[in-house]
Amino acid sequence: MNRILALVLVLAVVALGASLFALAGRGAQAAGPAVGERIFYVTGLEYKGATSTKDLAAPEKDPKSLGDGYRYKKPGDVDKNDATRWEVSTYRWEPGTMTAFQGDKVTFVGFIVNGDHHKTWVEDPQGKAVIAEQDWQRGREYKVSFVADKVGYYILHCDEHDPSMTAYLLVLPR
Numbered sequence: 387m388n389r390i391l392a393l394v395l396v397l398a399v400v401a402l403g404a405s406l407f408a409l410a411g412r413g414a415q416a417a418g419p420a421v422g423e424r425i426f427y428v429t430g431l432e433y434k435g436a437t438s439t440k441d442l443a444a445p446e447k448d449p450k451s452l453g454d455g456y457r458y459k460k461p462g463d464v465d466k467n468d469a470t471r472w473e474v475s476t477y478r479w480e481p482g483t484m485t486a487f488q489g490d491k492v493t494f495v496g497f498i499v500n501g502d503h504h505k506t507w508v509e510d511p512q513g514k515a516v517i518a519e520q521d522w523q524r525g526r527e528y529k530v531s532f533v534a535d536k537v538g539y540y541i542l543h544c545d546e547h548d549p550s551m552t553a554y555l556l557v558l559p560r
């Protein structure tokens with residue numbers, strides 16, 4: 387009888403140990419990938435589209451009044467030989483959303499395709515500038531790095547074309 391009891395106890399301890407080991411394994415998986423450098427290539431772009439008043443009336447409100455990133459050429463300003471043509475555009479970072487884990491070293495490699503100047507800076511989740519404002523110019527490549535030590539959204543700004551030219555880096559807990 388004592389032997390059977392001892393065997394049951396041993397089995398129970400082994401089962402408990404196995405469960406704890408499995409749980410520890412799951413915990414390690416949930417911790418995310420190893421700390422490393424995350425490099426994001428961000429491009430400064432201007433998306434542009436045009437149509438004719440024959441297909442769609444021009445907007446009543448100048449899109450430029452809605453945000454500094456929007457541009458508008460009213461009918462007659464796009465093509466002096468075509469009074470019906472009008473055009474809109476918006477400045478953007480591409481990609482607009484990114485993800486990293488807490489503790490990662492993050493590097494943004496910026497390249498500007500459209501627009502001669504962009505007032506670029508990076509804000510941390512508490513509203514502090516981790517990268518101070520720089521003038522990013524067309525045709526040049528820029529590299530900025532910081533450690534993403536806080537959980538939440540880091541924001542890549544362009545004060546020349548906000549709010550549309552804004553990109554978000556979501557930093558997840560490790």
Ligand SMILES: [Cu+2]
Pocket residue numbers: 430477501503504505544545546547551
């Ligand atoms: Cu810009």
